[in-house]
Amino acid sequence: MVKNVSYKLWGFLLFVSACGFVAYLKSEQYIELYVQKHEDMDTCTLSAYPPMLETIEKTENVETTNENHSPIILLEWYKAFGRVIDDYILRGCGGCLYTQNRSKLMEKNTKAVVMHFAELKKSTMPKERRPDQYYVWYTMESSLTLYNKDNLHLDSFDGVFNLTMTYRRDSDVYAAYATxxxxxxxxxxxxxxxxxxxxxxxxxxxxxxxxxxxxxxxxxxxxxxxxxxxxxxxxxxxxxxxxxxxxxxxxxxxxxxxxxxxxxxxxxxxxxxxxxxxxxxxxxxxxxxxxxxxxxxxxxxxxxxxxxxxxxxxxxxxxxxxxxxxxxxxxxxxxxxxxxxxxxxxxxxMPWYKKGSKQCHLCQVMTKLTSKTTDSPVFSSLSRTNFSVSKWFFGTDNPKCFS
CATH class of the missing domain: 3.40.50.11660 (Glycosyl transferase family 10, C-terminal domain)
Structure with a gap:
């Protein structure tokens, strides 16, 4: 009887361990994938993809994580395409907290505020901003698509954003569709x-x-x-x-x-x-x-x-x-x-072997930018007080893109 119980216990423990290992492999397998809704998704639908990044990376409860007791906070100001996510810790990328909770805007550790282009409006932007906060302009749409949007008025945001997060490799934060x-x-x-x-x-x-x-x-x-x-x-x-x-x-x-x-x-x-x-x-x-x-x-x-x-x-x-x-x-x-x-x-x-998600890369960038031990800035113009997203996104693309 004791042996049977022992075998069952060991069997249960092996089962739990196996499940944990499979979950780990899944997280490793899909950590890079983050797919946005796109106006030309063709036959591809979001439901056809593996589990979304936020459900994979949220493997530790925010309150119980011990990777960083005071994590850098990355605030997604607009819910991109209405996508709602819970707070989660970016483990293995610097331990940042990624959130959509606007009440965290003025907390001292909120170092980056991510703003998705589609919902961006002057009237709905934050009313307060600390001088040490980076505003991150985010899009997965082509420069041609945005160039043709009459109501975008991207040049009106000159001097507002410090960092870019797009599909382009020359972005501050590289947000590839996949790798x-x-x-x-x-x-x-x-x-x-x-x-x-x-x-x-x-x-x-x-x-x-x-x-x-x-x-x-x-x-x-x-x-x-x-x-x-x-x-x-x-x-x-x-x-x-x-x-x-x-x-x-x-x-x-x-x-x-x-x-x-x-x-x-x-x-x-x-x-x-x-x-x-x-x-x-x-x-x-x-x-x-x-x-x-x-x-x-x-x-x-x-x-x-x-x-x-x-x-x-x-x-x-x-x-x-x-x-x-x-x-x-x-x-x-x-x-x-x-x-x-x-x-x-x-x-x-494979190129970009083990490259993390866009959120992971953003966490790494912000960790370097806010580190007191960093000898030199990550970017040549660290403050970017007069940075023009419009001139960068449109002006540095291939001229043929717009012809």
Whole structure:
């Protein structure tokens, strides 16, 4: 009887330990992912993503954490797209407290106030501000999209913000839609590389050639041009499954991306610096599918993507030449396989290996900026008393982005 109880107790303890380990792996796997609502989400919905970052990082109760008894407070002033989150501690990033609680505005440890562009209004901004507080301007929309917004008046906020948090790598806080490391974890189902056998099995699952799903058909030049380009590829013989509102599918049918060899990850904003969205990550690489891309310059993709993981459409003189290449790869598994070799590499070979979330990076930045032991400022113009978000965001992007 005693032995049975002992076995049951050990079994229970092993079960609890296993659950804890799985939870840890999950947190490691998804710590980098934070996806915003986007006006051109195509067939992708937020519910299709893994658990959101805030539910993963909130692994310790704020009151019981001992990582930092007086954590730096990061206050999200506006609830981005109405998204409500509870307070949580950014463990492993400096121990900052991330909150939407406006009552903490004037607390001495509230060092950063994050303001999302969509809700930003002079009339609803804080009425008080301490001189040691950094205002962080935050967006995941392309510079072209914001440039075309008549009611944005971004230049009226010159001298208000100190820091930027966007998808661009030259932001103070890098807020990527995803990373190569996360794509690796998603495509492989964990941190271990695929074997040759597993890669062959993945290719066998791919019973369709190409997929494209889009619902933004004409809001700007990029949206119009990508639709023309895709339709020309169909006329040139590409076996393309076409979904989304642009195809007439008003129900936005969901697809199993893994079944396709290629996904047309065409952005609605072309030539805009670093603008690489969920089309490239979730719709393509996460599923072990090869993205065919049009968007920012090729060098921007190469800086963040797994090695040799995508096909740059503009490397081909015409859509027809691109179609012929995709048809060649469709009929030659060994050639196609070269675009999946990245899944067999070690995870540490992925660009931005173990890069944390945008909130994590913000915490790290603020920890350095507020540290008394920092010998030199993190940024060349630390105070940024006359910083213009408008001139930076629009003025330093590629001119072609706005043409």
């Amino acid at each position: 190569a490391h996360l794509a690796y974890l998603q495509a492989n189902g964990g941190p271990r590389p695929k074997t040759e056998l597993q890669m062959d099995e993945l290719i066998k699952q791919k019973t369709h050639v190409a997929l494209w799903a889009a619902s933004n058909c004409a809001t700007n030049k990029g949206a119009i041009e990508r639709l023309k380009y895709a339709k020309q590829m169909i006329r040139d013989g590409l076996d393309l499954t076409f979904g989304g509102k642009c195809s007439g599918d008003m129900e936005r049918k969901q697809f199993n991306y893994t079944k396709y060899k290629f996904y047309l990850a065409f952005e609605n904003s072309w030539d805009c610096k670093d603008y690489i969205t969920e089309k490239f990550w979730k719709n393509s690489l996460f599923a072990g599918t090869v993205p065919v891309v049009i968007g920012p310059p090729k060098a921007d993709y190469e800086a963040v993507a797994p090695p040799n993981s995508f096909i740059f459409a503009q490397d081909f003189a015409t859509p027809k030449k691109l179609v012929e290449y995709l048809q060649f790869l469709d009929k030659n598994d060994n050639a196609y396989k070269q675009y999946l070799v990245w899944t067999t590499l070690d995870a540490s070979q």
